[in-house]
Amino acid sequence: MTKQLIDMTREEFKTYAESEWGYYYDDAQLDIAEANGFCCASCGKNPDEAGDHFNIDDKCRCEHCYIEEEMERCVLCEDLFGKPETPVGSHFYVNDELAEDSEIDSGIYRILSPEYDQYDIFGFTGFDQDAIRFIKRYRPRHDCNSGLICNECCTEINTSCKDNE
Secondary structure (H helix, E strand, O other): OOOOHHHHOOOHHHHHHHHHHHHOOOOHHHHHHOOOOOOOOOOOOOHHHHOOOOEEEEEEEEEHHHHHHEEEEEOOOOEEEEEOOOOOOEEEEEOOHHHHHHHOEEEEEEOOOOOOOEEEOOOEEOOOOEEEEEEEEOOOOOOOOOOOOOOOHHHHHHOOOOOOO
16 A cells, blocks of 8 residues: 555655656656645645646646646547647637537637637627637538647648638
8 A cells, every 4th residue: 555645755755756657756846746735736636546647837736637727629639739828829610500509600710819709697609700710611520519629630621720711
């Protein structure tokens, strides 16, 4: 049975991380982990409870929380990519169902303003037409939800992240 991580000293945690996960944390990362009591800053679990190692950058997080907070899943290829700091300049796919509900065309759009989607107390109400630009019609090879798409998919479907006039 392993010693509870929150009861570990800094050196014990460092040794545990190296032997159990194959991760080598530098002193700055260990400072951050220690400040969090060797627990995830987001969910409070230690890596044994979370079932994985810590991602330590500006905070100490388990793999699940790191992915939730820092990554986005492309709705077309389903690969993870870094979540943009601002959505402006990003591209998203609108499927037929959302297009019909929002009274816009389905396809690829570029986000022009951070306030591109609109909500009321009941939830999503539509898109601000001045905050998005229609790029092109597109039909994915499989049914998928609407959402952000990665640059690789932009390139593959020949948007090159530029408007196709």
